[in-house]
Amino acid sequence: MMNSKTLTILVLFTLSLNFAMSQAILGKWKTVDDKTGTEKSIVEIYEKEGKVYGKVVEILRESKKGVICKKCEGKDKNKPVLGMDIIKALEKDGDVYSDGTITNPENGKVYDCRIKVEDGKLQVRGYVAFFYRTQYWLPVE
Numbered sequence: 001m002m003n004s005k006t007l008t009i010l011v012l013f014t015l016s017l018n019f020a021m022s023q024a025i026l027g028k029w030k031t032v033d034d035k036t037g038t039e040k041s042i043v044e045i046y047e048k049e050g051k052v053y054g055k056v057v058e059i060l061r062e063s064k065k066g067v068i069c070k071k072c073e074g075k076d077k078n079k080p081v082l083g084m085d086i087i088k089a090l091e092k093d094g095d096v097y098s099d100g101t102i103t104n105p106e107n108g109k110v111y112d113c114r115i116k117v118e119d120g121k122l123q124v125r126g127y128v129a130f131f132y133r134t135q136y137w138l139p140v141e
Contacts, residue, residue, distance in 0.1 A: 054087030071108030
């Protein structure tokens with residue numbers, strides 16, 4: 001039978017492991033186009049009111065620095081991409097964050113989104129029905 005000290009250590013270890021896993025996703029990530037390999041922007045993943053969001057905090061290509069999201073809809077229409085939340089309202093489910101959306105500022109389309117850390121990179125997946133596209137974003141040191 002487990003004594004109370006061992007049980008307490010086990011519980012604390014489990015809680016700290018869960019905390020570390022959720023913290024691993026938060027921070028700045030360099031977006032990389034899955035088709036061209038081009039590094040495009042820096043997105044900061046942050047938590048607000050128990051949900052996870054991703055905001056464009058830097059645009060890496062000089063020619064795109066002042067770009068406006070003309071094809072976006074709703075409150076993002078005609079807003080600068082810099083400062084825009086492109087990932088919205090993801091919820092934690094184990095080591096995956098899902099049930100939110102991601103916006104592609106280039107075409108204004110909104111997709112269901114799922115993200116998780118895999119091999120030190122952020123796996124970002126956008127879905128439409130059964131079709132999906134995956135990018136791997138790099139951590140910013």
